[in-house]
Amino acid sequence: xxxxxxxxNLKKYFNTKGGMLHxxxxxxxxxxxxxxLGVVGESGCGKTTLGRTIxxxxxxxxxxxxxxxRDITYPKKKELMKLREDMQIIFQDPYSSxxxxxxxxxxxxxxxxxxxxxxxxxxxxxxxxxxxxxxLAARFENAHPHELDGGxxxxxxxxxxxxxxxxxxxxxxxxxxxxxxxxxxxxxxLLDLQESLGIAYMFVTHDLSVVxxxxxxxxxxYLGQMVEKASSDELFANPxxxxxxxxxxxxxxxxxxxxxxxxxxxxxxxxxxxxxxxxRFRPRCIYATEECEQPQVLTEPLPNHFVACCKCxxxxxxxxxxx
Amino acid sequence: MNEAYRKxxxxxxxVVRRLKKNxxxxxxxxxxxxxxxxxxxxxxxxxxxxxxxxxxxxFAKPSPEHWLGCDxxxxxxxxxxxxxxxxxxxxxxxxxxxAGILGITLGCIAGYYGGWVDMVIMRFLDIYQSIPxxxxxxxxxxxxxxxxxxxxxxxxxxTVPLPARLMxxxxxxxxxxxxxxxxxxCNASNRRxxxxxxxxxxxxxxxxxxxxxxxxxxxxxxxxxxxxxxxQPPIPEWGTMVADARNIMRDHAILAxxxxxxIMITVLACNLLGDGLRDALDPRLKN
Amino acid sequence: MPDNVLEIRDLVVEYHTDDAHIYAVNGVSLNVKKxxxxxxVGETGAGKTTIAKSILRILQSPPAKICSGSIMxxxxxxxxxxxxxxxxxxxxxxxxxxxxxxxxxxPIETVGFxxxxxxxxxxxxxxxxxxxxxxxxxxxxxxPAERYKEYPHQFSGGMKQRVVIAMALACKPMLLLADEPTTxxxxxxxxxxxxxxxxxKTKLNTSVILITHDLGVVANMCDSxxxxxxxxxxxxxxxxxxxxxxAHPYTxxxxxxxxxxxxxxxxxxxxxxxxxxxxxxxxxxxxxDRCPEATEKCCKQPPPDVEVSPGHIVKCWLRxxxx
Numbered sequence: 048x049x050x051x052x053x054x055x056n057l058k059k060y061f062n063t064k065g066g067m068l069h070x071x072x073x074x075x076x077x078x079x080x081x082x083x084l085g086v087v088g089e090s091g092c093g094k095t096t097l098g099r100t101i102x103x104x105x106x107x108x109x110x111x112x113x114x115x116x117r118d119i120t121y122p123k124k125k126e127l128m129k130l131r132e133d134m135q136i137i138f139q140d141p142y143s144s145x146x147x148x149x150x151x152x153x154x155x156x157x158x159x160x161x162x163x164x165x166x167x168x169x170x171x172x173x174x175x176x177x178x179x180x181x182x183l184a185a186r187f188e189n190a191h192p193h194e195l196d197g198g199x200x201x202x203x204x205x206x207x208x209x210x211x212x213x214x215x216x217x218x219x220x221x222x223x224x225x226x227x228x229x230x231x232x233x234x235x236x237l238l239d240l241q242e243s244l245g246i247a248y249m250f251v252t253h254d255l256s257v258v259x260x261x262x263x264x265x266x267x268x269y270l271g272q273m274v275e276k277a278s279s280d281e282l283f284a285n286p287x288x289x290x291x292x293x294x295x296x297x298x299x300x301x302x303x304x305x306x307x308x309x310x311x312x313x314x315x316x317x318x319x320x321x322x323x324x325x326x327r328f329r330p331r332c333i334y335a336t337e338e339c340e341q342p343q344v345l346t347e348p349l350p351n352h353f354v355a356c357c358k359c360x361x362x363x364x365x366x367x368x369x370x
Numbered sequence: 371m372n373e374a375y376r377k378x379x380x381x382x383x384x385v386v387r388r389l390k391k392n393x394x395x396x397x398x399x400x401x402x403x404x405x406x407x408x409x410x411x412x413x414x415x416x417x418x419x420x421x422x423x424x425x426x427x428x429f430a431k432p433s434p435e436h437w438l439g440c441d442x443x444x445x446x447x448x449x450x451x452x453x454x455x456x457x458x459x460x461x462x463x464x465x466x467x468x469a470g471i472l473g474i475t476l477g478c479i480a481g482y483y484g485g486w487v488d489m490v491i492m493r494f495l496d497i498y499q500s501i502p503x504x505x506x507x508x509x510x511x512x513x514x515x516x517x518x519x520x521x522x523x524x525x526x527x528x529t530v531p532l533p534a535r536l537m538x539x540x541x542x543x544x545x546x547x548x549x550x551x552x553x554x555x556c557n558a559s560n561r562r563x564x565x566x567x568x569x570x571x572x573x574x575x576x577x578x579x580x581x582x583x584x585x586x587x588x589x590x591x592x593x594x595x596x597x598x599x600x601x602q603p604p605i606p607e608w609g610t611m612v613a614d615a616r617n618i619m620r621d622h623a624i625l626a627x628x629x630x631x632x633i634m635i636t637v638l639a640c641n642l643l644g645d646g647l648r649d650a651l652d653p654r655l656k657n
Numbered sequence: 658m659p660d661n662v663l664e665i666r667d668l669v670v671e672y673h674t675d676d677a678h679i680y681a682v683n684g685v686s687l688n689v690k691k692x693x694x695x696x697x698v699g700e701t702g703a704g705k706t707t708i709a710k711s712i713l714r715i716l717q718s719p720p721a722k723i724c725s726g727s728i729m730x731x732x733x734x735x736x737x738x739x740x741x742x743x744x745x746x747x748x749x750x751x752x753x754x755x756x757x758x759x760x761x762x763x764p765i766e767t768v769g770f771x772x773x774x775x776x777x778x779x780x781x782x783x784x785x786x787x788x789x790x791x792x793x794x795x796x797x798x799x800x801p802a803e804r805y806k807e808y809p810h811q812f813s814g815g816m817k818q819r820v821v822i823a824m825a826l827a828c829k830p831m832l833l834l835a836d837e838p839t840t841x842x843x844x845x846x847x848x849x850x851x852x853x854x855x856x857x858k859t860k861l862n863t864s865v866i867l868i869t870h871d872l873g874v875v876a877n878m879c880d881s882x883x884x885x886x887x888x889x890x891x892x893x894x895x896x897x898x899x900x901x902x903x904a905h906p907y908t909x910x911x912x913x914x915x916x917x918x919x920x921x922x923x924x925x926x927x928x929x930x931x932x933x934x935x936x937x938x939x940x941x942x943x944x945x946d947r948c949p950e951a952t953e954k955c956c957k958q959p960p961p962d963v964e965v966s967p968g969h970i971v972k973c974w975l976r977x978x979x980x
Binding site for chain 1: 547555
């Protein structure tokens, strides 16, 4: 059974005044139906650009995207319209991702109306069903976004994404703008929907605690490059790449007895414009040597655990020795 | 303060409610409605036809038959003011409508498509705006012949750049909002996105501007009439009436004062309404 | 027994707008000891920022109105001081740093000048001396003094926040109010800034009120914690009290809705419902409509402050105490 989504050596560059911005640089991964790939990284890592490029909101610079075995890297207009029924997005900001002039019902109905397969009455009925699926009370159907709180607005966005029955949804930081207790409600909703509808997610976030909950596999990005990819449990148990280690140790844990020494990175992010070849984490890495100036190769030091670091076997040995 | 805690009302209802609180704006709405009604029902309201001359009544003082008295040709001033409402309103509303429709369309295209389309339209408007409005009006009037209709056209055409730029700026802001990307993800066509999503959300500042432009255009029209390029005699227009009183201002200033007051009240009402609309549509600006 | 730097008693703050009458802060009492870091934890709309701004009297009034209460600082009631006396305190004895570093700095002045300005406003010293002190502050926050003449746009988000912290601490205030100082920053930068803040406050012995919604940050930075819900402090105690002996149902709910890195549970336990509408003044406990343990008494009578163990205070009918 081929994977639902296969991305091979995907690149997205932007031509800016300062030079060529390498937003997404040579990313490859596969995603099976009904599973979740978490994509984590900090600002400037390219995770948002990656999601939008796969969905063709941005044009692909080079590489290949295969959906259900078909090559969809450069789709024609009709093909793209059909693709949108299978691949959807949930946005980060529940305030600006909804048209303030449309009611809840109209927002959810819109993709169905445009598709044109159902009559207006049938579209309305389907919209009400979707509201129920995402836990929006029926009494909100004529409400406008500004009357509702962030959690409810995000549910509208989810209902809209579900309208056309997609198989794959890019969740672009869907809970970052929400309060903690509302975050939990929305994450549970996404997990329930995945179980009942079999949707695959690409869950983009900077919040590592959230991503562990919801992902099967996690991919860590830094300045457009993939630095590590492994299953969720494996990544948290055995982070190998120095950046992943620093990232994980930087998360403030709500536990006053867990006073592990934090790895504090020195310096700041370098620019993704006209980057030098080799590892982009080099300026901040404590293990960096000249070898790091060569383009890094993705290796698999442990089964299904990929790392792009020339030092990874050393790091793995160090860890084994200290354990 | 959390937005969710505002009382639940439709967005339009909230705008109307905020507008109602602004007493000046409410008053202006009444004044404008009255002025429009006067213009529409001028035939029934005016006691005399506007061109009925009677030299024996020249400069007559206000009396029960002639509430505001008569002008130098014995015409009833009140009737002329009433009929003049039509012309002045035409100048204000029609000219603004022309400028609005052309301007909004140009602004939409420039704002939405961007790139070289935007650049071409913007440079065109730059050149356009470098021609002084009055010169344009005078030239057009000279070429097409002086008449109210040509004055309306001239003013309309020369005030296109303002709504065009406002619309473009507004669209540039709305265009980058995520709900536009969301509409693309729903396979919405460009046409649908512009008409259904962008314009309704971008039009607010343009509405404010247009309301105030009505007043501005009435004034512009009055100025054109003053120099003889607007409504032609004997059709009354507030500006022409002021012009007619030009030579006798020292002894009979009141003849210029009445039409002047009408212009002032109408333009002030438009401006107060525009201010009120701006506050109602975006209450954050006031604070 | 260490002195109290700040004592807030029965603070009541309301917002009077055309739309509504909002009960933002409903009788808050709080003590801050010298050299202590106290965390003010709560979700959006709980009233934490309002409390902080009330201390400095920088609420926009109208629509805000401080209805009653006293705030004792350095022997005087801040509520009773004149505006001129308050100016002497702001930036000098009590400083505040805000959430968004992007807009906290004046873009047309150099960063060095902005720190210098803060110093000269409160100290009658020569320009040369002020510049020297400003350079010292820059070095203290980890920015090389050579960057004195640079402008805010030349700094990244994390660096800007350091400049803001330098400005705030330039006059060696007794109390620092930090409103979500690291929320807008990436997690590795957050780790850097928090570490720096920890060093500085120890060096300068400044008391800190740290406002945050992130319990992880609280665990790492705070000695005491006050949990704020719907304008009231529902639980107060040392960090151990709050983390190890969590008492109030809301605090328990907050901890339960956090995605944890060290559990294998697949579903989060969010608190049902939404925070109370602040335009409503309920007869009983403000959390009763969402509390899984609520009784009839909870809905009818406002709960008292109960001391469940020395120094650990909970506002609840169901925790210790009698009747």
